Amino acid sequence: MAGRPRSFDRGTALAAAVEQFWRTGYEGTSISALVRAMGITPPSLYAAFGDKAQLFGEVAEVYAARTLEGVDQACALPTVREAVARMLDDTARVHTDPGTPLGCLLLTEPRLDGQRDAVRRRLVDRIERGIADGDVPADVDAGALASFLVAVMRGMSGAARDGASAEEVHAVARTALAAVPAPPAPPAPPAP
Amino acid sequence: MAGRPRSFDRGTALAAAVEQFWRTGYEGTSISALVRAMGITPPSLYAAFGDKAQLFGEVAEVYAARTLEGVDQACALPTVREAVARMLDDTARVHTDPGTPLGCLLLTEPRLDGQRDAVRRRLVDRIERGIADGDVPADVDAGALASFLVAVMRGMSGAARDGASAEEVHAVARTALAAVPAPPAPPAPPAP
DNA sequence: CAACATCCGTAGTGATCGCTACAGAAAGAG
DNA sequence: CTCTTTCTGTAGCGATCACTACGGATGTTG
Secondary structure (H helix, E strand, C coil): CCCCCCCCCHHHHHHHHHHHHHHHCCCCCCHHHHHHHHCCCHHHHHHHHCCHHHHHHHHHHHHHHHHHHHHHHHHCCCCHHHHHHHHHHHHHHHHCCCCCCCCCHHHHCHHHHHHHHHHHHHHHHHHHHHHHHCCCCCCCCHHHHHHHHHHHHHHHHHHHHCCCCHHHHHHHHHHHHCCCCCCCCCCCCCCC | CCCCCCCCCHHHHHHHHHHHHHHHCCCCCCHHHHHHHHCCCHHHHHHHHCCHHHHHHHHHHHHHHHHHHHHHHHHCCCCHHHHHHHHHHHHHHHHCCCCCCCCCHHHHCHHHHHHHHHHHHHHHHHHHHHHHHCCCCCCCCHHHHHHHHHHHHHHHHHHHHCCCCHHHHHHHHHHHHCCCCCCCCCCCCCCC
């Protein structure tokens, strides 16, 4: 029933494919570049992963899981402002990490608009919770703020790919935070 | 000394090339797609424009001139806040104009980072003038604010290409405006 | 008019694209 | 061991890539 086992580690090869697609995007990545990066031959790639589109689907799944985990960790912080600050800071750091390709696959790849919307939905939910919690003014448009944050992060990805330094990208993050409304005054604190 | 004149209008063909590159980017645009859009044959294209890269250079020149004209018009407004508001509003409108390709060629094409820096420099200059004029607080980091604005506009381009409505993209623009610091209090106005 | 310069379309260059037919190698099942 | 099953690499499929050689068409110039 069983035949010859595959001679490479599927997970390792997939990780190499993630890196390659991350660096050069879907259209910019050729099968020959993939097999070189993955250390396998074309028939092995097609046997193990289907075709280029299916392989990219698995790559996107891995990448999105990693990204959404970071988003969720940030969203777990007690206030929207803290969550957004953490998320923007993470974004700036990851996008300029010299150990990985610059920028973000999820934010830049045209065909991953569904994954981008998943991020946006999480942000909308978190902001609405912030409104309910009282740490965000009730007149804030959660959808607009979430779209804005996705736009800024996408812009940070582009800046990183243009060669902006980590400090420049962090400066964008800090500036964007000013667009997150300050919490409405809670019970007046004692004067200093 | 003169031979057969060319049978097509160079400017019209260039405009068609602008639209094609705008829609599908440099790498995503093939010569066959270009000649189809321009209504000419490959030898005519190569005779009139050199090669693909040179044609794209002319396309970028045309596109950047148009874009920078809009930027300069916005920058001519009396305050940084008005200039930024105008620029973001223009951006939202142009990026979602159903009469042209979605998004922005200048902001999305990887090889146009030089043109993006030209936009950024104009923004830095305008913000520094705003600081000198007193309509922007002196502690504002002009470079960071300019990078932020470029990032937001790039994000708006991506959102438009993802299919966001004109209203959604405009909402991003309005939200981003909140990151532009309010002018420092001028001579105290009479109480209402 | 003839001579010349330039452009036109056809047709095809070698290279690379995504993908696969094929035959041999390497494992478990009997 | 043999048989079966699956993976392996080589080698090559048709399509498309950017680009061009070539010969005929179409102008201006003398």
